[in-house]
Amino acid sequence: MLLLLLISSAFVLPWAGAGRIIGGNEVVPHSRPYMAYVLMHVSNRSGSKAFYCGGFLIRPDAVLSAAHCVPKKGRVNITVILGAHNIRIREWSQQWISVRDWVFHPRYSPDSVKYDIVLLRLIRRATINQNVQPISIPCRNERVRVGTKCSVAGWGRTYLTGHSSNVMMEVDLKVQNDKLCQQLSSTYLRRSMICVGDQNSRKSSFDGDSGGPLVCNQKAHGIVSHGMGRRLFPEVFTRVSYFEPWIRQQLRRFALQELPASPSSQ
Incomplete structure (x- = not known):
């Protein structure tokens, strides 16, 4: 119950510049089995x-996930929730797994949000079943x-103001020409970022779902990273293929240390 209460009171990272699902729809429950809800508890003197x-x-x-999601100061404990649809209740399909450690990309810059990617290592392997499955990532080139047309899913806010969504939402967004983002931001890097959005500004992602995947052709091509100030269009996603x-x-480094086997699938 304590963890559920903490989720209810959790608030969006103040530096999260992308992630709110605007103009989207609720997904069919458990139809996105690769999705993870990443819950962080940060303790410090205050x-x-x-x-x-x-x-x-x-x-x-x-x-x-996105590197900007994980605080670098204070004592940080991370739990990943897999197999969730309604994150406010303890569904039978959910798997709560602690994160053993994590690795930021060495060139990650919190100020410019460049190289915005982090890899979380779970304390044990997830049980793979119809509700929890990995998604493929693209090759280097x-x-x-x-x-x-790609899709972005998550539990972020569905309006400019208000609470985050209890259930998983999804929105379709189109990949844009890199020149559009380059014109708006001097920190945009076409090799490691993807310019995405709906030019009518009726659909978007913003606060709350940073770190979620941009799924194109059944692969996770992007990671929700940041927006252009308060603009809803376009948005910047980390280009996964660059970091493959x-x-x-x-x-491979993870594999060098043996993990406990996952429990039997139900």
């Missing part, structure tokens, strides 16, 4: 706070084309 972000399972023992060699390297 007290303790709870934060949340999105993430996605790429291997039974590993979840990808695999790029998603301009105009491709680094991700594989970290996963």
Whole structure:
């Protein structure tokens, strides 16, 4: 009950610039089995706070998210919740797994939000079943084309003001030309970022779902990273394919240390 109460009072990371699902719809429950709800408890001299972000399972023992989601100061405890639809109740399908440790990309910059990626190592392997499954990531040179319709899911706010969503929501967004984001931001890097959005500003992601995946052609091509100030369009996503060699390297390091086996699938 304590953890559920903490979730109810959790608030959005103040530096999270993207993640609210605007103009989207509730997904069919458990139809996005790769989605992860990343719950963080941070303790320091001033007290303790709870934060949340999105993430996605790429291997039974590993979840990808945005680096800006994880505070670098204070004592941080992270729990990943897999198999969830309504995050406010303890569904039978949910798996709550503590995060053993995490790795930021060495070139991550909190100020410019460059190289905004973090790999979370779970304390045990998730049980893979119909409600919890990893999603594929693209290869190093695999790029998603301009105009491709992708989807972003999460539990962030659905309006400019108000509370986060209890249930998983999803919105379709199109990949934009890099030049659009380059014109609006001097820190935009086309090799490691993706420019995405709905130019009519009727659909968007913003506060609450940073770290969630941009799914294009059934692969996680992007990670919800940040927006352009208070603009709803366009948004910047971390380009997963650029980091694929680094991700594989970290996963190999994880494999060097044996993890306990997951319990039998139900």
